[in-house]
Amino acid sequence: MTKKLSAMDRAEPFKIKVVEFIKKTTRDYREKKIKEVGYNVFFLTSDDIFIDLLTDSGVGAMSDNQWAGIMVGDETYAGSRNFYHLKEAVRDIMGFPYTVPTHQGRGAENVLDRVLIREGDAVPGNKHFDTTKAHIEDKKGTAVDVTIDEVYEPETLHPFKGNLDLKKLEKVIQKYGKERIPYILITITCNSGGGQPVSMENIRQVHEMAREYGIPLFYDAARFAENAWFIKQREKGYEDRPIREIVGEMMSYADGLTMSAKKDAIVNIGGFIAMRDKELYQKCAAMGVLFEGFPTYGGLAGRDLEAIARGLYEGIRLDYLTSRISQTHYLGNGLKDIGIPIINPIGGHAVYVDGKKFLPHIPQTQFPSWTLSVELYLESGVRGVEIGTILEGRDPKTGKERLPRLDMMRLTIPRRVYTNNHMDVVVEAMEAIKARKDDIVGLRFDYEPPVLRHFLCTLERVNE
Ligand SMILES: *Cc1c(COP(=O)(O)O)cnc(C)c1O
Numbered sequence: 001m002t003k004k005l006s007a008m009d010r011a012e013p014f015k016i017k018v019v020e021f022i023k024k025t026t027r028d029y030r031e032k033k034i035k036e037v038g039y040n041v042f043f044l045t046s047d048d049i050f051i052d053l054l055t056d057s058g059v060g061a062m063s064d065n066q067w068a069g070i071m072v073g074d075e076t077y078a079g080s081r082n083f084y085h086l087k088e089a090v091r092d093i094m095g096f097p098y099t100v101p102t103h104q105g106r107g108a109e110n111v112l113d114r115v116l117i118r119e120g121d122a123v124p125g126n127k128h129f130d131t132t133k134a135h136i137e138d139k140k141g142t143a144v145d146v147t148i149d150e151v152y153e154p155e156t157l158h159p160f161k162g163n164l165d166l167k168k169l170e171k172v173i174q175k176y177g178k179e180r181i182p183y184i185l186i187t188i189t190c191n192s193g194g195g196q197p198v199s200m201e202n203i204r205q206v207h208e209m210a211r212e213y214g215i216p217l218f219y220d221a222a223r224f225a226e227n228a229w230f231i232k233q234r235e236k237g238y239e240d241r242p243i244r245e246i247v248g249e250m251m252s253y254a255d256g257l258t259m260s261a262k263k264d265a266i267v268n269i270g271g272f273i274a275m276r277d278k279e280l281y282q283k284c285a286a287m288g289v290l291f292e293g294f295p296t297y298g299g300l301a302g303r304d305l306e307a308i309a310r311g312l313y314e315g316i317r318l319d320y321l322t323s324r325i326s327q328t329h330y331l332g333n334g335l336k337d338i339g340i341p342i343i344n345p346i347g348g349h350a351v352y353v354d355g356k357k358f359l360p361h362i363p364q365t366q367f368p369s370w371t372l373s374v375e376l377y378l379e380s381g382v383r384g385v386e387i388g389t390i391l392e393g394r395d396p397k398t399g400k401e402r403l404p405r406l407d408m409m410r411l412t413i414p415r416r417v418y419t420n421n422h423m424d425v426v427v428e429a430m431e432a433i434k435a436r437k438d439d440i441v442g443l444r445f446d447y448e449p450p451v452l453r454h455f456l457c458t459l460e461r462v463n464e
Contacts, residue, residue, distance in 0.1 A: 003233055010326040013319035014416065017064060024050055025381050038458025039374050039443055041383050050381030051422050053411040056349045058262035058269055060415030063314055066267070066307045073303025082305035083296040086272070089309040093244065093316060094251045096274035098281035100288045101298030101305060105222060105260025105271040106131040111291055112218070112258055112273050115283045116182040117141040124172040125185035126164050127151065127192040132185070132220055144172050151193045152405055154343045154354055159234040160199040161345070162190030164206050178213045187220040188227035188250070195223070195347025197230035200238065200249065207253035216255040222263040224250065226348035229321040243316050256280065263349070265311040266415050270304050328413050330420050334427040340434065343408065350412040355388060359437060364389050365401055366442025366462055369409045372433070375440055376409070380429035384411045391454045
């Protein structure tokens with residue numbers, strides 16, 4: 001599905017100027033540590049982790065050019081020149097004339113939703129990210145998932161599994177009526193769906209439907225550049241188009257976007273809202289003052305704004321995107337080659353191991369993918385994260401365990417941070433785990449917090 005790439009294509013278009021040492025630990029040490037933290041990898045300190053694949057958010061390596069930008073940060077309360085650089089970069093790359101900076105993606109979601117959502121409204125979209133959904137619900141709206149059914153089928157090879165189902169979308173529009181739908185949201189790439197891309201054709205069709213009904217279209221654009229790369233790789237007619245043009249066309253169909261710059265702008269902190277409409281800008285700027293700060297800094301330092309402006313240009317480089325996504329695929333294919341069940345096709349920023357299928361003797365109520373993340377840490381000091389039953393939580397009404405169809409361990413690749421040798425460590429560890437997997441026992445709660453239990457729970461082995 002993805003075109004064959006040469007070694008030159010896959011090679012990183014940069015060399016390493018600064019390194020940070022990471023600690024290799026012994027199995028005994030890790031055994032002690034994971035017990036101390038109640039088998040919850042969120043409680044591990046980074047010093048005890050060798051390779052951290054918890055997230056790709058805010059953990060990328062900035063370039064020398066971005067660090068140089070940090071040094072020319074203009075820390076002026078109102079009118080920092082770095083804000084104008086950011087605004088110009090957004091206009092140049094994405095085509096939106098107005099930008100409201102925010103401290104990160106969820107800050108952008110909060111401000112936009114406060115302006116646009118009224119009680120009882122619905123926001124249809126493709127598997128809204130958890131903070132996105134939480135902000136819609138916080139404003140008494142409903143996030144309605146209209147992703148194509150294929151996203152729930154780990155084996156199905158579909159080149160654009162993040163696509164929206166137009167029939168489902170139309171039904172939602174007819175059910176709620178356009179007055180109750182403040183906007184349609186396309187998440188590119190679809191993070192909660194496994195980093196799966198959305199095709200240009202699908203984006204265009206959603207845009208046309210949105211226009212027909214007079215509903216604005218927004219993007220959750222955290223990984224917009226990775227989405228453009230997949231379009232170039234997989235969609236007919238885009239093979240020879242530069243990434244910038246593809247991004248430009250994608251953006252031309254939207255009224256605006258929220259952005260977590262911690263992803264494709266390759267910075268450690270930051271985000272923004274961008275839009276076409278002046279009146280919407282004025283409302284968001286005013287709301288932003290209340291929650292984020294004056295509209296030329298938005299909860300960030302001038303230096304952060306500069307790093308985002310520069311990072312946006314680096315994030316859309318074809319050579320960088322090819323090497324980045326090749327690394328994710330290198331890990332995924334390495335796991336496939338040794339018979340580890342993963343979600344197909346491999347997405348842009350992460351590889352998802354099907355924990356339920358890998359450890360079929362562990363019932364879902366004993367958290368197979370969470371157990372696997374514990375085993376991976378024990379085996380190698382690598383930290384992955386469960387996207388499964390513990391994350392899903394109990395039904396708030398009945399208090400019963402909800403058992404999601406997909407129970408997975410996510411291995412998320414930070415940008416420009418690790419080498420393929422590090423990916424080999426993960427594959428080797430998974431091979432060792434595979435050899436002893438029938439002896440692995442599941443987990444039960446020792447302490448289960450009432451909400452967002454994955455962050456703060458502690459567990460024990462079921463045979464303890
Ligand atoms: C990370 C992310 C967000 C939230 O952004 P933060 O910067 O973490 O607040 C929203 N949507 C998607 C798709 C994301 O990946």
